[in-house]
Amino acid sequence: MPTDINPSTSVPTYIINGENEHAGAVNVFSAKIEMQIQDVKTIAHGFGEDENSSSELTLGHLLQSIFVSTPQQAYSNIAFLDTPGYSKPDSENYSAKTDEKIARSQLNASDYILWFISADAGTISIDDLNFLAGLEKNIPKLIIINKADKVANQNDLAAVVQNVKSALDIKGIVYEGIFTYSRREKTVCDRADIMEILSRLNEKQFESDFAYNFKKLFIACKNFYDDSLHNVKRQLSLLNHALTFVGDNAEASDCLKELKTGTKASIQKFGELRQQLHDLQQQFFTEIKFVADRVGIKMPEPSEIELLEDKISDPSSLVKKMLERNNLATDNNFLAKMQRELQEVNPALNQSPGGTAYKNVLLDVMKEGLH
Numbered sequence: 001m002p003t004d005i006n007p008s009t010s011v012p013t014y015i016i017n018g019e020n021e022h023a024g025a026v027n028v029f030s031a032k033i034e035m036q037i038q039d040v041k042t043i044a045h046g047f048g049e050d051e052n053s054s055s056e057l058t059l060g061h062l063l064q065s066i067f068v069s070t071p072q073q074a075y076s077n078i079a080f081l082d083t084p085g086y087s088k089p090d091s092e093n094y095s096a097k098t099d100e101k102i103a104r105s106q107l108n109a110s111d112y113i114l115w116f117i118s119a120d121a122g123t124i125s126i127d128d129l130n131f132l133a134g135l136e137k138n139i140p141k142l143i144i145i146n147k148a149d150k151v152a153n154q155n156d157l158a159a160v161v162q163n164v165k166s167a168l169d170i171k172g173i174v175y176e177g178i179f180t181y182s183r184r185e186k187t188v189c190d191r192a193d194i195m196e197i198l199s200r201l202n203e204k205q206f207e208s209d210f211a212y213n214f215k216k217l218f219i220a221c222k223n224f225y226d227d228s229l230h231n232v233k234r235q236l237s238l239l240n241h242a243l244t245f246v247g248d249n250a251e252a253s254d255c256l257k258e259l260k261t262g263t264k265a266s267i268q269k270f271g272e273l274r275q276q277l278h279d280l281q282q283q284f285f286t287e288i289k290f291v292a293d294r295v296g297i298k299m300p301e302p303s304e305i306e307l308l309e310d311k312i313s314d315p316s317s318l319v320k321k322m323l324e325r326n327n328l329a330t331d332n333n334f335l336a337k338m339q340r341e342l343q344e345v346n347p348a349l350n351q352s353p354g355g356t357a358y359k360n361v362l363l364d365v366m367k368e369g370l371h
Helices: 039-044 100-108 126-133 154-171 191-203 210-243 250-295 315-325 332-343 357-370
Strands: 013-017 022-027 032-035 063-070 080-082 113-118 141-146 177-180
Touching (some): 100 126, 113 126, 141 154, 141 191, 177 191, 210 250
Parallel strands (some): 013 063, 113 141
Antiparallel strands (some): 013 080, 022 032
């Protein structure tokens, strides 16, 4: 892949394993473009630019992504993503493609990150440290000191490794290892160790968290509408209660009735928004399941039970705490009654994926409380 000190001329490029060499791209209009392998370097560096050209427009700016399939990429279960460099809005080399937020989102969508540092730099830059610190901490990161052949001797290379290690440790950045690499001098670096890690990753089964993350977003939105609906219903209840005390005060009565009308409108609005969100969620997960089935990926819609951040280690104690908070009896007779009542309930949620899980989980909680 091409490299350049100016990140604004590069395009995110995916390199995958394939029987034949082939290249393609997706442009800013989401249309597919057929390419030749030899075109990739030219396009990535800004086709049409020369020393006498004052135009900043390059063909690379019209592309969203480039895809390269080649047998030289030996790992059939790995897709390498070569990302553009990152830059801040006030940087001289800033462009929409190299926006720091975009670069971060691309890396945060990866299963594994290989972070390259040039050996002749002597250490890792402050900008790199800050950028790494801002990435998702649960994504494994392997630090690779590239161009190891440019360092005079092994002692100097070891010093570079130590400098990088110290800088990462001081910043509190978690990494899986620091290795040296050289495309030219294969014997003076950790090439074999890097290949072993890649081979292990090629055999590893990664579970997609795409559906999980989107379900969390849907639940957050649903909780917002539920809370809003609860609050406006409570306001309506208070207004109705207040109306019973105004007596013959017509002015106060009219004011409360006007507030009541507005509150009813809010209840209707939040109810409609909640239903729209529900319909959107159903449509969304139907679509991604269809796509996942087509490409052979298991991606069922997770239930809300699966998304509980705090696992319940003792369900009976949870029920008893709830009863105590509400000044209710905590004896086994009460739990037994709840269990009997729940067994007769057909939850309305059973029409949606995972809906019946609520009933089963609650029944299990009751059983725990009775023992």
